Amino acid sequence: MDIYNYYFNKYKFPFIIAVSCVFFEAMCDLLQPTIMARIIDEGVKSSRVDIVIRLGLLMLMITAFGACFAAARNILSSKVSQNFGVDLRCDVFSKIIHFSEVSTDKIESGSLITRLTNDTSQVIQFINGLMRIFFKAPVTCLGSIILAVILSPKLSFIMFFVVVIVSAFIIISMKMSYIRFAKVQYAIDKVNTVVQEYLLGIRLVKAFGRYEEEEEKFDGANADLSDKSASSQLVIAYFSPVMSLTVSLGIASILYTGSVLFSNSEIEVGKVAAFINYMTQIMASLIMITNIFNIFVRTKASTERINEVLNSEEDFKGVKQTIKYDFEGLSFNDVTFAYPNGSGMPAINNLTFKVDRGETLAIIGPTGSGKTTLTWLCLRFYDVEKGAICFNNNDIKMLDCNTLRDNIALAPQKSMLFTGTVFENIAWGNPNASKEEIIKAALAAQADEFIQRMPNRYESILGRGGVNLSGGQKQRISIARALVKKSPVLILDDCTSALDAVTEAKVRLGLKTADTEKTIIMITQRIGTAMSADKILVLDNGVKVGFGSHNELLDSCDTYRGIFESQIGGNLNGDIYE
Numbered sequence: 001m002d003i004y005n006y007y008f009n010k011y012k013f014p015f016i017i018a019v020s021c022v023f024f025e026a027m028c029d030l031l032q033p034t035i036m037a038r039i040i041d042e043g044v045k046s047s048r049v050d051i052v053i054r055l056g057l058l059m060l061m062i063t064a065f066g067a068c069f070a071a072a073r074n075i076l077s078s079k080v081s082q083n084f085g086v087d088l089r090c091d092v093f094s095k096i097i098h099f100s101e102v103s104t105d106k107i108e109s110g111s112l113i114t115r116l117t118n119d120t121s122q123v124i125q126f127i128n129g130l131m132r133i134f135f136k137a138p139v140t141c142l143g144s145i146i147l148a149v150i151l152s153p154k155l156s157f158i159m160f161f162v163v164v165i166v167s168a169f170i171i172i173s174m175k176m177s178y179i180r181f182a183k184v185q186y187a188i189d190k191v192n193t194v195v196q197e198y199l200l201g202i203r204l205v206k207a208f209g210r211y212e213e214e215e216e217k218f219d220g221a222n223a224d225l226s227d228k229s230a231s232s233q234l235v236i237a238y239f240s241p242v243m244s245l246t247v248s249l250g251i252a253s254i255l256y257t258g259s260v261l262f263s264n265s266e267i268e269v270g271k272v273a274a275f276i277n278y279m280t281q282i283m284a285s286l287i288m289i290t291n292i293f294n295i296f297v298r299t300k301a302s303t304e305r306i307n308e309v310l311n312s313e314e315d316f317k318g319v320k321q322t323i324k325y326d327f328e329g330l331s332f333n334d335v336t337f338a339y340p341n342g343s344g345m346p347a348i349n350n351l352t353f354k355v356d357r358g359e360t361l362a363i364i365g366p367t368g369s370g371k372t373t374l375t376w377l378c379l380r381f382y383d384v385e386k387g388a389i390c391f392n393n394n395d396i397k398m399l400d401c402n403t404l405r406d407n408i409a410l411a412p413q414k415s416m417l418f419t420g421t422v423f424e425n426i427a428w429g430n431p432n433a434s435k436e437e438i439i440k441a442a443l444a445a446q447a448d449e450f451i452q453r454m455p456n457r458y459e460s461i462l463g464r465g466g467v468n469l470s471g472g473q474k475q476r477i478s479i480a481r482a483l484v485k486k487s488p489v490l491i492l493d494d495c496t497s498a499l500d501a502v503t504e505a506k507v508r509l510g511l512k513t514a515d516t517e518k519t520i521i522m523i524t525q526r527i528g529t530a531m532s533a534d535k536i537l538v539l540d541n542g543v544k545v546g547f548g549s550h551n552e553l554l555d556s557c558d559t560y561r562g563i564f565e566s567q568i569g570g571n572l573n574g575d576i577y578e
């Protein structure tokens with residue numbers, strides 16, 4: 001559990017003070033039965049009121065001290081555990097933000113939410129318990145055993161016997177609980193994932209009328225969670241009464257043996273009462289320890305899940321290297337790449353091409369041919385297995401990742417908008433952009449025209465994910481956001497698919513005239529879009545099957561000709577798309 005070492009250093013002083021308070025509080029508790037025995041045996045038995053009052057006051061004073069220590073440890077433990085939780089959540093979130101793509105693919109988002117909320121809460125609860133009772137239970141238990149042995153070595157045999165049996169029950173129940181609690185956490189993940197998926201696809205569910213199936217899916221996950229939780233509770237439910245019964249039998253045996261010893265004048269009645277008191281304290285401590293172990297077991301499962309996040313692979317940082325970043329060209333040199341969590345087949349295979357500053361490159365090919373993968377590789381979301389991607393003839397593995405990504409603006413295939421104004425959504429691409437720059441980008445992306453028709457123009461609020469915009473409008477805002485970043489390379493990943501041909505042609509023209517030096521990489525399914533580019537790369541199954549101008553490809557590339565003929569038919573000029 002390495003997170004505990006890490007955070008312990010930060011909070012060691014309040015932690016040590018709290019634990020010291022717990023220790024002194026336990027000492028105060030331990031003194032009480034011995035004083036009580038003296039009150040009975042020295043005061044009550046011999047009718048000495050002065051002794052009863054003196055020892056009674058002493059007992060009261062010790063109780064008051066104990067209460068002060070308890071209050072101090074409660075305040076400190078709440079503060080430390082809450083601060084610990086804040087730090088832990090921040091660190092887990094910061095880790096998630098910097099996840100590599102491989103880590104993102106590995107852990108479902110529903111599970112990440114559970115880890116960030118439920119699992120961290122579990123850890124907070126554990127830290128709180130640790131400071132409040134964890135140290136008290138062993139001190140009380142050990143202290144009570146020692147004092148009980150001093151009071152009556154003979155009665156202690158019965159006590160040892162009971163302690164051994166109860167301890168064995170604790171160990172068995174702990175072992176049985178661990179696997180069950182780990183399963184509960186995964187069942188919570190499942191419930192979160194089902195809800196999250198439903199919320200993402202809420203309109204699709206409505207359109208297909210799949211309410212029942214979704215409810216069934218949720219009911220299934222919910223029932224599974226309930227079963228797993230019940231199963232984990234059952235262990236405690238079975239063991240708790242058995243342990244209580246053992247303790248009660250132990251107390252009954254001590255009372256019986258104590259009465260025999262008393263009748264033989266081997267023990268005084270006050271000592272028997274104090275012994276029972278210590279025995280009760282020992283058993284209370286053992287039950288406390290059981291509870292602590294139950295929390296510990298759950299926390300162990302939660303800690304492992306948090307550690308899995310904290311130890312996940314981070315995004316590449318690249319090498320801090322000062323190189324000339326004035327963009328000259330981007331090239332793929334014999335690049336091969338397969339997704340680490342994929343089928344093993346390369347998504348990009350021995351790919352070589354180059355695009356220079358100011359050029360427009362269109363990438364076309366059947367679905368699943370590796371077009372989007374190519375953009376991820378340019379941004380170094382994944383590392384290539386073979387070959388190299390070069391930025392200005394420098395292998396991108398040798399560059400600082402942030403600087404590389406600063407040079408590339410992306411309008412993704414699926415427009416992602418945030419809750420906020422239109423202005424904020426465009427300025428997200430460059431927080432320092434002026435109002436004029438935002439409007440210029442919106443004009444080039446053909447977004448200004450519909451933004452002007454919105455009630456508050458650029459200050460109009462967009463709902464979650466741009467819910468109050470059409471698909472084409474979202475795409476144009478997404479393009480404006482990429483443009484405002486002012487990077488020398490602009491990647492448009494099939495992000496004009498929802499635009500009509502005329503608007504798309506206007507967007508293309510707007511992009512070109514906005515910055516003639518910009519290198520534009522357009523991923524597209526439309527031959528009309530590809531035809532407008534300086535160069536066209538044709539991909540099929542991750543392999544380059546054509547590279548050149550429209551006319552060159554019509555002559556040399558069967559795949560390209562096939563796409564062309566399927567979309568434009570016999571009209572070899574393709575005028576309608578120009």
Ligand SMILES: Nc1ncnc2c1ncn2[C@@H]1O[C@H](COP(=O)(O)OP(=O)(O)OP(=O)(O)O)[C@@H](O)[C@H]1O
Pocket residue numbers: 105339341342343347365366367368369370371372373374413
């Ligand atoms: N995260 C991933 N993990 C594993 N395999 C993936 C992942 N993303 C894509 N793939 C696989 O890589 C291949 C190329 O996918 P990619 O998304 O690059 O194709 P594409 O040409 O952009 O397709 P489309 O035109 O449909 O968007 C596909 O076979 C796909 O199944």
